Amino acid sequence: MRATFAIQKFNPEIDARPHLEEYRLDVAWRGNTVLDALFQIKHQLDGSLTFRASCRSAICGSCPMVINGRERLACQTLIADEIDRSGRIEVKPLRQLRVVKDLVVEMDPFWSKVNAITPWLTPKREAAFVRHARGEIGEVMIPQNVHQTFYNVDACILCGACVSACNSLDVSPGFLGPAALAKAYRFVADPREGERRERLERLTREDGIWDCVRCNFCVEVCPKDVQPMEAIIRLRREAIREGLTDHPGATHITAFMDIVRREGRLNEARMPLAMVWPNLFRMLKILPLGLKMFVKGKVPSFFQRPIKGIREIRRLFRLRETFK
Amino acid sequence: MKYALFTGCAAKGACPELYQSAVKVAQILGIELEELKSAACCGAGVMKEGDPDLSLAINARTFAQAEEKGLPVMTICGTCQGVLSSANKNLKEDVPTRERINAMLAPDGIAYRGTTEVKHLLWVLIQDVGLDKLRHAVKRSLAGLRVAPFYGCYILRPSKDLGFDDPNDPTSLEKLITALGGERIDYSGRIKCCGFPLILEKESMALAMGGGNTAEAKREGADCMVTPCPLCHMSLDIYQERAERQLGERLDMPIFHLPQLVGLALGLSEKDLGLSHHLVSVDAALRKLGPQT
Ligand code: SF4
Ligand code: SF4
Ligand code: FES
Numbered sequence: 001m002r003a004t005f006a007i008q009k010f011n012p013e014i015d016a017r018p019h020l021e022e023y024r025l026d027v028a029w030r031g032n033t034v035l036d037a038l039f040q041i042k043h044q045l046d047g048s049l050t051f052r053a054s055c056r057s058a059i060c061g062s063c064p065m066v067i068n069g070r071e072r073l074a075c076q077t078l079i080a081d082e083i084d085r086s087g088r089i090e091v092k093p094l095r096q097l098r099v100v101k102d103l104v105v106e107m108d109p110f111w112s113k114v115n116a117i118t119p120w121l122t123p124k125r126e127a128a129f130v131r132h133a134r135g136e137i138g139e140v141m142i143p144q145n146v147h148q149t150f151y152n153v154d155a156c157i158l159c160g161a162c163v164s165a166c167n168s169l170d171v172s173p174g175f176l177g178p179a180a181l182a183k184a185y186r187f188v189a190d191p192r193e194g195e196r197r198e199r200l201e202r203l204t205r206e207d208g209i210w211d212c213v214r215c216n217f218c219v220e221v222c223p224k225d226v227q228p229m230e231a232i233i234r235l236r237r238e239a240i241r242e243g244l245t246d247h248p249g250a251t252h253i254t255a256f257m258d259i260v261r262r263e264g265r266l267n268e269a270r271m272p273l274a275m276v277w278p279n280l281f282r283m284l285k286i287l288p289l290g291l292k293m294f295v296k297g298k299v300p301s302f303f304q305r306p307i308k309g310i311r312e313i314r315r316l317f318r319l320r321e322t323f324k
Numbered sequence: 325m326k327y328a329l330f331t332g333c334a335a336k337g338a339c340p341e342l343y344q345s346a347v348k349v350a351q352i353l354g355i356e357l358e359e360l361k362s363a364a365c366c367g368a369g370v371m372k373e374g375d376p377d378l379s380l381a382i383n384a385r386t387f388a389q390a391e392e393k394g395l396p397v398m399t400i401c402g403t404c405q406g407v408l409s410s411a412n413k414n415l416k417e418d419v420p421t422r423e424r425i426n427a428m429l430a431p432d433g434i435a436y437r438g439t440t441e442v443k444h445l446l447w448v449l450i451q452d453v454g455l456d457k458l459r460h461a462v463k464r465s466l467a468g469l470r471v472a473p474f475y476g477c478y479i480l481r482p483s484k485d486l487g488f489d490d491p492n493d494p495t496s497l498e499k500l501i502t503a504l505g506g507e508r509i510d511y512s513g514r515i516k517c518c519g520f521p522l523i524l525e526k527e528s529m530a531l532a533m534g535g536g537n538t539a540e541a542k543r544e545g546a547d548c549m550v551t552p553c554p555l556c557h558m559s560l561d562i563y564q565e566r567a568e569r570q571l572g573e574r575l576d577m578p579i580f581h582l583p584q585l586v587g588l589a590l591g592l593s594e595k596d597l598g599l600s601h602h603l604v605s606v607d608a609a610l611r612k613l614g615p616q617t
Contacts, residue, residue: 070492086493167517171532211526213533214369215517216406216481220491233373240374248525256370260382265365266333275524293338293562296601300337308362312432313382319428320378 001027003083005037007049008092009102018099020090021046027079034082034089035063035074038103051103058223061159065103066092071161071221094164096173110160113176117184117203124194140192153186153231155224162218162228174207178218178228181209185231188238200239209235210249251275261317264307269299325452326356327398327443328390330408333365334554335400338562341598342554345583346400346445348597352590353453353461357398360389366407368555369478369521380421381428383411387440388429396441398448400583402553405444406478410485412442444479446552446582447488450496455503463591465505469612471585472509472546473497474537474560476553477517491515497550497582504589511544513537518551518559527563528570534559535567538577548578548609550585557581564604578606588613 002024010018023041035053042049054060056075063074068086071094082089097105121128129137147154162178169175176184181203188199203209209232218228240250255274259267272290276282293299307313335343350357363386365371371379386408390397399405415422416438426435443451449458480491489496494515501508516537519530538560541549551557561579568575580588584597588610599606 068492085490167519167533168522168529170516171519171529171536211522211529213517213519213529214521215477217477217517220481220483236373237375252525253370253374256368257374260365260367260371264362266337266368268333268337272524289562289566292603296603297340298338298562298601298603307364312385312429312434313364315432316378316381316385316428320375 001030001080001083003027003037003079004088005041006088006090007038007041007103009049010093010099011048011101012099030078030080032079033075034065034067034072034077034079034091037079037089038074038091049103050101059157061157064094064159064161064164064223066094066164071164073159073161073223076223094160096164096166096169097160105160107160109173110158110163110177110179113180114158114183116176117180118187118199119183121187121190121193122195123192127192127194142191146191150186150189151230151234152224152226153182153228156182156222156226157224159223161221161223162226165217165221167215167217168211168213172207172211175211176203176207178212178232179226181212181235182226182228182231185235188235197242200235200242200244203235204239204244204247204250209239210247248275257317261314262306263304264310264313265304267300267302267304269302325354325448326358326395327448328393328395329357329359330363330366330386330390330397330399330404330442331359332399332401332404332554333368334558338558339554339581339601341584341601342400342557342581345581345587345592345597348592349583349587349590350445352592353449353457355398355448355453358393358395360386360397363389366404366411368403369407372407377425377428379407380411380414381425383408384415384422384425384436385429385434387412387415387438387442388434388436390440391437396443398443398445400445400552401555402444402476402479402551403555405442406481406486408442409487410482412440413485444488444552446479446496446500449500449586455499458500458586459503462504462589464589464613466501466585466589466613467505467507468614469506469609470509470545470547471501471506471580472511472541472544472549473501473514474518474541474549474551474556475515476551476556479552480515497552500582500586501550504586506585506589509541509544509546511537511540511546513540518553518556520555520559523559523563527566530559531563531567531570534563535571535573535575538564538567538575539571539573542575542577546577547612548580548606550580550582552582554581562603576604576608578602578604578609580606580609 005023006020009021052062054062058076093099093103094105212232364382367379483491498508519533523530587597
């Protein structure tokens with residue numbers, strides 16, 4: 001199979017800006033990966049081509065790149081699949097991170113965000129160790145069913161694909177981002193953790209869990225099915241349970257649910273108001289847009305009739321409250 | 325072709341023009357609709373944040389209503405479609421979950437057996453109506469109109485739950501635009517996020533997303549944008565002026581709901597399509613169209 005690869009090249013010492021370079025090569029086997037091809041190009045066509053790789057089997061997390069528009073591990077992406085789907089293969093470095101050379105990006109900002117969430121357990125001593133009958137100290141292990149409540153976040157190989165794809169990071173570079181927040185969830189959920197509340201307090205500050213726009217990009221691109229967004233959603237739920245509700249993000253959820261409980265559907269007139277109530281300054285701020293919408297017939301009645309069968313909805317809400 | 329219509333909240337609230345145009349377009353194309361009048365809000369991904377089982381139960385109730393009628397569900401909102409697709413897949417494939425949720429619903433005599441299909445209008449147009457029929461139904465070709473498709477997140481992702489378009493390279497809106505005679509604009513923002521979920525909480529980030537994607541469409545030469553999601557529509561239309569102020573850049577970009585664009589090509593009037601409800605005037609785009617035949 002003969003295939004054309006368009007690969008982004010950039011040497012900051014020589015080039016003013018990145019450019020795509022085309023390489024044509026014979027791919028010996030349908031099972032070859034994009035990483036195989038990169039090695040082949042480096043050995044046969046262009047020794048200057050620079051990329052990171054190590055394990056070649058989707059374990060080390062070194063080789064994420066943007067392949068045909070989406071973040072993927074080069075060692076996990078079959079050339080044949082890409083050719084079948086797109087007819088060509090275009091390879092670019094990860095987004096959101098500075099390019100060092102060709103396909104290699106600066107990972108330091110990624111690591112500093114992972115470090116910022118304290119990626120280790122901080123247990124109270126008695127929660128982490130047990131003294132056995134014969135006197136020696138042992139570790140407290142958590143049982144399988146508790147480990148399952150971490151979902152898949154331990155499977156993260158810290159590749160950074162999710163961070164590259166994140167819509168929130170794209171507009172707010174300080175955002176902690178999907179990988180770090182997924183990891184943060186793992187420690188909040190650990191029953192041995194001693195600083196759960198402190199963690200949640202930190203995570204609900206600026207650049208934390210409430211800045212995720214729930215776009216699902218991280219879920220889509222993660223090669224290990226970590227589903228970072230779902231971890232962020234669980235962190236939000238934990239924060240609300242912990243009483244950390246003094247945040248527009250938390251108000252958004254509680255106000256939304258309250259309106260659905262009363263009426264069965266959302267009321268777009270009341271929702272923004274519930275968000276700013278009772279802050280007069282913020283109420284005045286949303287007023288001009290509200291008026292414009294009103295003129296265009298876009299503000300529904302404040303007092304819409306509940307849907308038919310609202311009693312069923314209210315009963316479900318009551319049922320769940322008894323669980324809490 | 326008969327469906328149980330799940331309108332979603334936006335089409336009954338801030339986007340009455342979506343409801344109105346969808347119903348008119350369905351009528352012309354022979355899509356019979358029976359509205360699910362007692363269906364509740366899908367939860368928009370927000371209820372799931374608060375309580376996942378509650379959100380599932382409310383959606384199972386909706387699926388059961390359609391199941392009883394023996395009809396597949398049609399949505400007209402990308403966000404509803406995403407939330408309902410995920411919930412439905414969960415309820416269909418995970419039997420213990422379905423039983424747990426049905427137990428919550430049992431006191432009201434409701435049980436979901438897991439047989440309801442849920443489709444967005446966009447999919448119905450492509451799969452069931454078909455592009456050929458659509459092409460023949462065109463009364464006022466969109467020739468000369470450069471349309472930028474804007475999918476929004478939920479109709480594409482997570483793709484394992486949606487399973488219609490390729491989330492990285494979707495084609496359904498493009499095919500539709502071309503079938504209606506329009507010219508499609510290609511730009512990277514077409515699959516990105518409109519920012520809506522953050523609009524009440526962190527407006528600056530939301531505007532940077534919505535406004536940024538609109539600005540890109542404009543740079544690529546778009547006369548207008550079209551979206552299958554009313555939340556994207558609100559973000560791109562209602563908040564456009566604020567995005568302009570934040571970006572320091574004029575956008576003047578008319579935003580159409582999917583059935584409005586289809587309706588235009590089918591010869592429906594501005595009034596039928598509720599175009600006067602928009603905050604950004606669509607006149608510039610209409611002037612590009614030829615006279616009605
Ligand atoms: S969450 Fe997934 S995509 Fe993100 S760093 Fe971990 S393995 Fe990579
Ligand atoms: S869902 Fe949230 S964390 Fe994941 S990519 Fe989107 S904005 Fe980023
Ligand atoms: S080389 Fe290790 S993950 Fe690809």
